[in-house]
Amino acid sequence: xxxxxxxxxxxxxxxxxxxxxxxxxxxxxxxxxxxxxxxxxxxxxxxxxxxxxxxxxxxxxxxxxxxxxxxxxxxxxxxxxxxxxxxxxxxxxxxxxxxxxxxxxxxxxxxxx
Numbered sequence: 001x002x003x004x005x006x007x008x009x010x011x012x013x014x015x016x017x018x019x020x021x022x023x024x025x026x027x028x029x030x031x032x033x034x035x036x037x038x039x040x041x042x043x044x045x046x047x048x049x050x051x052x053x054x055x056x057x058x059x060x061x062x063x064x065x066x067x068x069x070x071x072x073x074x075x076x077x078x079x080x081x082x083x084x085x086x087x088x089x090x091x092x093x094x095x096x097x098x099x100x101x102x103x104x105x106x107x108x109x110x111x112x113x
Contacts, residue, residue: 005034031040064074087093 027046029042029044030041031038
């Protein structure tokens with residue numbers, strides 16, 4: 001006999017799985033807009049006719065002053081974040097590149113009876 005409450009837990013997990021499958025899948029792909037057409041920067045497995053949301057990014061310049069960050073604070077922040085760069089860019093961190101997919105696989109492994 002399974003431990004008390006396990007059947008209810010499997011029921012809850014099943015309900016969550018159904019709810020997650022009903023939620024839209026979000027995939028982010030970088031691209032550029034040329035002559036009113038969006039060109040994706042990489043191949044996509046998303047089928048033709050898929051609904052999309054397009055967000056236009058500015059030229060890559062962030063107005064720090066409008067966010068209350070002066071040049072000294074920006075330099076301090078860059079210096080503190082630089083200490084993470086080597087670890088963040090290491091091959092071991094590649095596991096987190098597609099965190100949502102990896103998390104989903106892990107959730108499935110944990111929830112298997």
